[in-house]
Amino acid sequence: MRYKNFTGSVFSYGRMLFLFLLVAVMYACNKDVAPGPPTSLTQMGSAITLVHADTSLVLQWEAGHAAWEGDSRRAEVSYEVQVSSDSTFNDAAQNVFDFVTDSTSLFLSDQELTPLEPYFARVRTVPSTGTGSSSWMRTSRFQVRPIELFTPIKVWNLSHEAVVLNFGRHGELTKMVVEKADGSDSQEFNVSNDELITMQLEGLTSNTDYVARLFRHDDRSLGELTFTTKPTVEEAGYIDLRGSSDPKILQNTLTTVPDGSVIALKRGMTYTMEGFTLDRGVTLVSEPGFGPQARIEMSSSFNVEGAMDLIKFEDVHFTGDIGGSYVFNISRVATINKIEFEACRMSELRGVMRLQSEGQKSVNEYVINNSIVQNIGNYNALTIDHSDASVRDVRFTNSTFINLQYIIRHGGSVDASLNSVLIENTTLYHSPSDNRHIIDASRGEISNLTVRNTLIGYTSGGRSFNRVMPNSITVSNSFATSDITWGSNTQQRMIEGVIAYGRTSEQVFANPDKSNYANSDLTIMDEALFTVGDPRWRP
Structure with missing residues (x-):
């Protein structure tokens, strides 16, 4: 019996000794002298957005967040960015970018990306100390368009033996090459002068396909335009x-x-x-x-x-x-x-x-x-x-x-039977006038009206419709200057969808004439309207 009691005492003392050692160890683990690397937790603040995806784009994301261990172990967040033509990111050789940055955006253009090639990007947060990178945020497929400095050839700028080529400027534009579509009769022109925006080429072969190209100093394309001379x-x-x-x-x-x-x-x-x-x-x-x-x-x-x-x-x-x-x-x-x-x-x-x-x-x-x-x-x-x-x-x-006075008019006793009316890439100036209409019909039916990329300038008095309105009206990217005088009731008011633009004709056009209307220079000076109106007036 004593043996049993002795054995029990030994176990009791053992338990006590273990507890004592455990407390000692815990006390020794003071936070100020913790061994090993610190740890932190980071995460992305948002998904990645693509801004102004055209000939260049910006990858953009919100600032990331970080948690850290201890009062003096604050972790600053940076971002690991990878841009690749490989959607899986398994082939590092296809990476265009692979670096760490403090910025929350990345600008990309044809300097970094090959135009029209598909690319993918991913970003994750990384802490400045310790471990704890976030999971990757990924974009969908994206690409940049090639820079296209040529503007379309106006019909009156092309003949059987000559063409007028118009183009915008780019800081690195140096030369233009014009040749037949089969590659023959190639001619090269120096276009590095920053004030040069148009060239008239003569001595071309009639009824022949040509291609014109603009280049940077490194022969990267800044535009390509094909045309056919008239017979x-x-x-x-x-x-x-x-x-x-x-x-x-x-x-x-x-x-x-x-x-x-x-x-x-x-x-x-x-x-x-x-x-x-x-x-x-x-x-x-x-x-x-x-x-x-x-x-x-x-x-x-x-x-x-x-x-x-x-x-x-x-x-x-x-x-x-x-x-x-x-x-x-x-x-x-x-x-x-x-x-x-x-x-x-x-x-x-x-x-x-x-x-x-x-x-x-x-x-x-x-x-x-x-x-x-x-x-x-x-x-x-x-x-x-x-x-x-x-x-x-x-x-x-x-x-x-x-x-x-009017654009389209039906006599008072005539039943309108228009199936469709399209007004596109058109400039109206003092038209309609004298409180007349774009479409005047007092009876009958007009099936549909479409207005696209159209600019309505000054008029002393205009109306949209008389008694008959189109059954369907579709409007996109169309504007009216602030100095128009227009009707106000349901039929007469500005066509629904045409945006009231907050500038006058004098602020929009180069030289509008409000007395001798046909003497007007309606070249568009307001950059926000460069995609509307008759293309002859666009820069």
């Missing part, structure tokens, strides 16, 4: 009126040419047109080249009779008497698939196109593109003046309308 009159097989000085030669020729003919007119010459009825499709075009357009002076108008596919005018100037002349005043029975004005100027006319009188007459497509329409009387860009007349689709694009 000569002979190559194109046009009917050639350039050899005649008779101003009536055009009217006399129109009576004899076959349907679908293209007639070339001499630049700078004035052709006179009395009342004339077109009964076949035809295209009238100024000869290739630069200089003043062929001018067609309308003492009356073109009428149209019969069925035809296309009546087109390209690079010509129509003018006449604002009190009584039109380009078209259609009163006869006619079915026309398309009437088109391309790179034309229409001025000092009562109207551009009017459809009137009994008898069915229809135009499927009515197009004004790359053109200027100015100083037009009360028959507007389009007037539908009889219930027997109809126009299905209207497209006004890349054009300028100056000093018109």
Whole structure:
């Protein structure tokens, strides 16, 4: 029995000794003399965002957070950044960047990245002392676009043997190379002068594909532009009126040419047109080249009779008497698939196109593109003046309308039947005016209106619609200056979606004229509006 008691005492003393040693060890572990590396905990403050992803971009993230061990062991957060063409980040050879930074952003451009190649990025926080990096935050796939300094070639800046090339500046732009698309006839030009933004090249081969390229000093591309020179009159097989000085030669020729003919007119010459009825499709075009357009002076108008596919005018100037002349005043029975004005100027006319009188007459497509329409009387860009007349689709694009009362008007007793109206890349100045409308219809139906990249400048009085509004209206990237006077009720107020811009025409345009409207220089000076309006006025 004593043995049992003795054994029990030994175990009791052992337990006590273990507890004593444990307390001693714990007491010895003073925080001021803790051995081993300190530890910290860090985490990212946000996901990575891509800002201004275009020809350059910025990777951006919020400041990270850190916890640390002990009062004197504060951990400062840095960031490990990796940018790679490998989405898995397993191949270090594909890393473009792999470094640690204190910054919460990283700027990337074509200096660091190959344009149009896909890249990925990941970022994690790392402490300045000890361990405790966060997990990686990753981006989705991204890329930078190549820098493109060329601006599109305007239709009037290209001929059969010459081209005018316009381009922006870049600090490292040094040379331009122009050659045929097959690589032959290469020419190199020094464009390092910081004030050089345009070049006219002559002596090109007609009807030929070319490519122009801009380069930095290290031969990295700063832009590429392809174009095709126009064919000569002979190559194109046009009917050639350039050899005649008779101003009536055009009217006399129109009576004899076959349907679908293209007639070339001499630049700078004035052709006179009395009342004339077109009964076949035809295209009238100024000869290739630069200089003043062929001018067609309308003492009356073109009428149209019969069925035809296309009546087109390209690079010509129509003018006449604002009190009584039109380009078209259609009163006869006619079915026309398309009437088109391309790179034309229409001025000092009562109207551009009017459809009137009994008898069915229809135009499927009515197009004004790359053109200027100015100083037009009360028959507007389009007037539908009889219930027997109809126009299905209207497209006004890349054009300028100056000093018109209405843009489109239906006579008071006419049922509107427009299927679609597109106004895109267009500048309106003092148009509409005199408290008239963009689209005037008091009965009938307008299916849809689309307005894109359009700029509405000063007017003394404009309205959007009369009684009939389009069933569907789509507007994007379109603005109106602050000095317009506009209607206020549901139909008359500014088209919904057109943004009221807080600057006047004088602040937006280079030199707007509020008395002699057609004398205006509507070049856009406000950088925020460089993507709207007629492209001819954009820098």
